[in-house]
Amino acid sequence: xxxxxxxxxxxxxxxxxxxxxxxxxxxxxxxxxxxxxxxxxxxxxxxxxxxxxxxxxxxxxxxxxxxxxxxxxxxxxxxxxxxxxxxxxxxxxxxxxxxxxxxxxxxxxxxxxxxxxxxxxxxxxxxxxxxxxxxxxxxxxxxxxxxxxxxxxxxxxxxxxxxxxxxxxxxxxxxxxxxxxxxxxxxxx
Numbered sequence: 318x319x320x321x322x323x324x325x326x327x328x329x330x331x332x333x334x335x336x337x338x339x340x341x342x343x344x345x346x347x348x349x350x351x352x353x354x355x356x357x358x359x360x361x362x363x364x365x366x367x368x369x370x371x372x373x374x375x376x377x378x379x380x381x382x383x384x385x386x387x388x389x390x391x392x393x394x395x396x397x398x399x400x401x402x403x404x405x406x407x408x409x410x411x412x413x414x415x416x417x418x419x420x421x422x423x424x425x426x427x428x429x430x431x432x433x434x435x436x437x438x439x440x441x442x443x444x445x446x447x448x449x450x451x452x453x454x455x456x457x458x459x460x461x462x463x464x465x466x467x468x469x470x471x472x473x474x475x476x477x478x479x480x481x482x483x484x485x486x487x488x489x490x491x492x493x494x495x496x497x498x499x500x501x502x503x504x505x506x
Contacts, residue, residue, distance in 0.1 A: 341455035342364055411425050
């Protein structure tokens with residue numbers, strides 16, 4: 318199986334729909350802001366200009382403006398507080414819609430199945446990690462991407478609500494993920 322590695326967002330290595338390209342960029346923007354991430358940020362900023370959907374492009378630009386309004390350290394601290402130390406707004410979807418460990422294990426196995434069924438493995442993250450799921454959605458067919466997002470829709474909706482309630486600008490990105498699913502399915506908004 319192929320290991321899923323971080324995307325070269327500015328230079329996609331395969332044909333993908335505009336929705337998948339946007340999901341890849343959103344996944345990058347939601348990823349941990351380490352030094353390698355910082356090095357790619359200007360290329361991602363250029364890539365945002367190529368997003369077809371105006372609302373998604375504007376949401377990515379708003380998050381990028383927010384990131385650039387903070388120092389490297391301040392954004393990293395905010396990210397850690399919001400997504401690593403908060404059980405309320407973490408990036409792991411199985412924690413949102415499961416009331417016990419058994420349900421959570423079932424969800425994790427289902428998310429893992431999405432990767433394995435499409436020839437990918439994860440080496441560093443759990444399979445319900447939002448940026449990893451978005452990278453997977455960019456690497457598979459639009460139909461499979463829509464199926465993955467459909468499975469995650471309830472948890473993504475709760476994640477978006479919690480981000481919105483907490484005042485995080487990234488809530489706009491999660492809203493765009495939910496809208497992308499409908500466009501991948503060929504439905505209009």
